[in-house]
Amino acid sequence: MQFIDQAEIEVEAGKGGDGIVAFRREKYVPAGGPSGGNGGRGGSVILVAVENLQTLLDFKYAHRFKAKDGDRGGPSNRTGAAGSDLPIEVPCGTAVYDAETGELLGDLVEPEQTLCVAMGGKGGLGNKHFLSNNNRAPEYALPGLPGERRSLRLELKLLAEVGIIGLPNAGKSTLIAALSAARPKVADYPFTTLVPNLGVVRKPTGDGTVFADIPGLIEGAHQGAGLGHDFLRHIERTRLLLHLVDVTADPIADYQTIQQELQAYGRGLADRPQILALNKVDAVDQETAEAIAQQLETVSQTKVFPISAVTRKGLEELLQQIWSTLDQFTSTQPSAQRGEQTVTG
Numbered sequence: 001m002q003f004i005d006q007a008e009i010e011v012e013a014g015k016g017g018d019g020i021v022a023f024r025r026e027k028y029v030p031a032g033g034p035s036g037g038n039g040g041r042g043g044s045v046i047l048v049a050v051e052n053l054q055t056l057l058d059f060k061y062a063h064r065f066k067a068k069d070g071d072r073g074g075p076s077n078r079t080g081a082a083g084s085d086l087p088i089e090v091p092c093g094t095a096v097y098d099a100e101t102g103e104l105l106g107d108l109v110e111p112e113q114t115l116c117v118a119m120g121g122k123g124g125l126g127n128k129h130f131l132s133n134n135n136r137a138p139e140y141a142l143p144g145l146p147g148e149r150r151s152l153r154l155e156l157k158l159l160a161e162v163g164i165i166g167l168p169n170a171g172k173s174t175l176i177a178a179l180s181a182a183r184p185k186v187a188d189y190p191f192t193t194l195v196p197n198l199g200v201v202r203k204p205t206g207d208g209t210v211f212a213d214i215p216g217l218i219e220g221a222h223q224g225a226g227l228g229h230d231f232l233r234h235i236e237r238t239r240l241l242l243h244l245v246d247v248t249a250d251p252i253a254d255y256q257t258i259q260q261e262l263q264a265y266g267r268g269l270a271d272r273p274q275i276l277a278l279n280k281v282d283a284v285d286q287e288t289a290e291a292i293a294q295q296l297e298t299v300s301q302t303k304v305f306p307i308s309a310v311t312r313k314g315l316e317e318l319l320q321q322i323w324s325t326l327d328q329f330t331s332t333q334p335s336a337q338r339g340e341q342t343v344t345g
Contacts, residue, residue: 003079004153005055005056005155005156005157006056006057006154006156007059007060007153007154008059008099008151008152008154009059009061009062009063009064009065009151009152009154010063010064010065010149010150010151010152011018011045011064011065011066011117011118011150011152012045012064012065012066012067012118012147012148012149012150013042013043013044013045013066013067013118013121013147013148013149014041014042014044014066014067014068014069014070014120014121014145014147015042015069015070015121015144015145015147016039016040016041016042016069016070016072016121016122016124016144016145016146017038017039017040017041017042017069017070017071017072017073017080017081017123017124017144018039018073018123018124018141018142018143018144019036019037019038019039019072019073019125019126019127019129019141019142019143019144020036020037020039020072020073020074020075020121020125020126020127020141021036021126021127021138021139021140021141022034022035022037022074022075022076022117022126022127023035023037023321024076025244026298028091028262031129031170032125033128033137034127034128034130034131034137034138035075035076035077035126036073036075036077036128036141037074037075037076037077037078037079037080037126037128038073038079038080038123038124038126038129039070039072039073039079039080039123039124039126039143039144039310040070040071040073040079040080040081040082040083040123040155040169041082041083041096041120041122041123042067042068042069042070042071042073042082042083042120042121042122042123042144042145042146042147043067043068043069043070043082043083043084043085043086043120043147044067044085044086044088044116044120045065045066045067045085045086045088045098045116045118046085046086046088046114046116046117047087047088047089047090047094047106047108047114047115047117047332048068048087048088048090048108048112048113048114049087049089049090049091049092049093049108049109049110049111049112049113049114050089050090050091050092050111050112051092051111053089053090053091053092054091055091055156056091056094056154056156056200059154061259064085065088065092066085066086066138067083067084067085067086067118067120067147068084068086069083069144069147069302070082070083070120070121070123070144071083072132072144073123073124073126073141073250074246075174077126077128079123080123080206081328082120082210082315083136083169085090085299086132087122088184090154090156090157091128091156091268092108092109092110092111092113092159093109093157093158093159093237094107094150094155094156094157094193095107095154095155096108096110096117096153097117097152097153097154097155098105098150098151098152098153098248099151099152101149101151105117105152109159113146117151117152118147118150119148120145120147120148120270121142121144121145121146121148122144122145124141124142124143124144124145125142125292126141127139127140127141140297147263148200152307155222156197157236157237158185158198158212158258159200159210159237160210160211160212160236160237160238161210161238161240161326162201162209162211162212162238162239162240162242162294162322162326163211163212163214163235163238163240163241163242164176164211164212164213164214164242164244165214165241165242165243165244165258166243166244166245166246166258166279167245167246167249167254167257168248169246169249169322170244170245170249170279171244171246171279171280171309171310172213172214172244173197173213174183174310175213175244175279175307175309176197176199176211176213176331178309178310178312178315179197179199179201179211179315179319180200180201180211182197182254184237187237192247192278193317197212197213198210198211198212198213199211201319203323204323209322209323209326211242212235212238214235224288235262235269235272236267236269236285238245238272239271239272239273240272240273240275240325240326241272241273241274241275242274242320242322243255243258243274243275243276244279245277245279245281245296246279246299247279247280247281247283247284247288247289247292247306248261248275248280248283248284251278251295251296252295252296252299253293254310255276255299256299257298269332273324273325274302275305275318275321275322276296276302276303276304276305277304277305277306277307277314277318278292278293278296278304278305278307279307279309280308280309280310280312281306281307281308281313282308282310282316283308284309287334289306290306290317293306294338303321303341305317305318305321318325325343
C-alpha cells in the first residue's frame, strides 16, 4: 500500500431546493390561498475519522466531492426533500486546513469524530410565506441558496506514543523491528526508510503502545532537505521522542544536528520529552562505548542508554525507561501532545 500523507480536495455542498408558486385549487374551497412549499436544504459534506485507514491514498484518485442538492418544494405546502449529506472517510490523525487561507478547520483524532467542511444551502421559500393583508395572492417564491464550496488541504499526522528519530542509518528500523512485529526494510545505506513505519510494542501489563519509525532527518530538514521536511509533522503528535545516535559515526555532532532541526521546526518538538539511546554498541569495544556515552551525557545533560538493536543488548532497560516516562507524562498531561479535541460539524 502506498503511503500518502498529504492531499488537496475540492468539496461542494448541495444547493437548496427552490421554493415554488402554487395555489389551492380544491373543490368546495371558494377562496384557495397560496400553497407553494419550501425547497429542501442541500446536503452537507462531512469528514469522518475511521480506524481502518492509514493513508490518504484514496484522494490521489478522487479530488472532487459534491453532496446532493435539495428538492424543490411542492404544492399543498409540501417541503422538498433535503439533499443527503456526503460523508467522506479519512484516517484518524488527519488535520484539515482551508487550502486558500491556511486556517486549521479541525483535527480528527478520535474514531467516528466528524467535521462539517461544507454546509448545504438553505431551501428557498415558497409563495405561502409571502401571504399578507396587502398581498393575498403572492406570485413569487425564492430560489434555494448555493452550498458552500471549499478547497481543503488534508495532512495525516501519525498517532504514535513514541517517535523514533535520528540521522539516516542510526538503526531506527532495526530497533522497531526488534521491539515489535513490524518488518521495515533494513539496509546499510542512507534513506532506506522512505515512509514512516508503525509498530506496536507490548507493555508488561499487556497494553499495546504505538512506536513510529520516522524517516531519517538530516541537517536542513526543516527547510526541505532530505526526507525530514515531509515527515517531521508525524512527530508532532507523539508524547515521547526516542532519539537514536550511532556510536560508529560522530555521536556528538549527530545529536546536536537533530536537536537543531527540532528547534528550527518549532511546534514544541524541542521541548518534547526525549530519551537518548546510543545504538550499535556491539560494533565497538565496551571501553569506547562507555567513553562516548559519558561524553554524550555531558553534552545532552540527560542519561544515555547504550543499546544494540541487533543483539537486543540494553533494550529491556530502555523499555523500562520509556514506560516510566510515558506513565509520568500521561498523569500530568493526558492529551496535550496528541492534539485531542472535540470537533463538531
